[in-house]
Amino acid sequence: MSEISPIDTSISRRPSRPLPRHHERYLYTYRLLAGATPLQFIISVEPESGRPRAGNYTFRLSFRANGIERPLAEPIIRKLKVDPRQLEFVVFVFPGKSSLPAGCLWSLRVWLRVNSIDHRLFGEDELWVGKDPDFNSIGDASFARLKNVDAKEQVYHAYVGKALVSFIVRWTKASNGTYKYSLEYEANGVGAILFEDLNLKLDGDPRTVTFLIYSVPTTSMPVGASHRLRVWLRSLVPLNASDPSTSYVLPFNDSYIYQRIWKSDAFKVGARLDFESLGSKMVMGFSSGSPVTITTNQPGMDSSPSPRSAYEDKSRAFDF
Known part of the structure; x- marks a missing residue:
């Protein structure tokens, strides 16, 4: 009778993969009515460690109106030793300087209030938004x-x-x-x-x-x-849809x-x-003929200017 070889019970183990790191951030939403325009401001609070513990936090501000959300201002970093899930903010707007079209220019302020102490986070003096401006x-x-x-x-x-x-x-x-x-x-x-x-x-x-x-x-x-x-x-x-008068609204x-x-x-x-x-003191240049073509083996370094950004630094007209 032939001998039965013992069963190999060893299990080949693959190196275990680290579990995905749990990262949290906290969104606070504030609503207000600027003129006849409903606005929302969303403040994102993101811990550097990914967890709600003492350390550096990145604050981001975005703005939402009529189903469109876009960033406002540059992100800022603050150190927190308080629970980031129980923060209080003071968010308000006030009319800006005279503008055309009228009623569209607002100044925005966002403050963080912790234990009765207020810290200003964001200020924007050129928030242009309005309903049916002239x-x-x-x-x-x-x-x-x-x-x-x-x-x-x-x-x-x-x-x-x-x-x-x-x-x-x-x-x-x-x-x-x-x-x-x-x-x-x-x-x-x-x-x-x-x-x-x-x-x-x-x-x-x-x-x-x-x-x-x-x-x-x-x-x-x-x-x-x-x-x-x-x-x-x-x-x-x-x-x-609940307003019966809307059934008579025309496209214009x-x-x-x-x-x-x-x-x-x-x-x-x-x-x-x-x-x-420009006047008689202006001296006009004249062409020297067709351009000279220069051929190189390698393209030169790109010295073209960077495209302009949609986000611009604004001078602050107010100190509060």
Whole structure:
């Protein structure tokens, strides 16, 4: 009778993988009514350690209106020795300086209150938002018209001075419900990126968010060479289904929430500019002929300027 070999009971063990680290952050939401516009402010409190213990915390502020959420201000870091899940904030807005359109400019303040001591976290003096502003009150404004919409971009045409300019808004999906927006302009074969880092979190289809783009001429030599450029996003206010009067609302009575997202006070584009008007002391250069072509084995270092950001540092007009 043949001998039966014993069963090998040893088990090959694979190296165990570390469990995913549990990381927490805490969201506080505050609501208010600015004029006729409902607003929400979301404060994110994120511990460096990932757990609610004493240490460094990153505070982030975002702003939400009519189903669109976007970041405000730069993140800041504070040390906490208190429970981050039981914080109290003081959030308020007050009207800014006189503005066009009227009733859209607000100053925002966010304070952290702990054990009766207040610490200011965020201050913003150029929060532009409003319901159905009167843009017709802006004298000499030239408004862009929406010409084309597809799955990933919108194209607007406008006359900036005498120059026909195309403004192209593009977006890519960054994560669930969040899109990264960019804006560039093109005029007769030449263009540039105006910004490319605007993050919007949307409740719906990004194609339903449209933009209001306009320019206003400023004093310049030659005339028509410099303009103020403003970019607002707009979103349709949904109708209240429980209100019987909404069944009679016509398309031209639609209501929108507008938010200003970018500006330039020196947009330099013109057409048929009269440089001779600079006067007799101006010395005009002349061309030396066709360009010289230089060929290298390796491309040179990229010295192109960085695209402009949608988020700009603002000077503080108030100390509180």
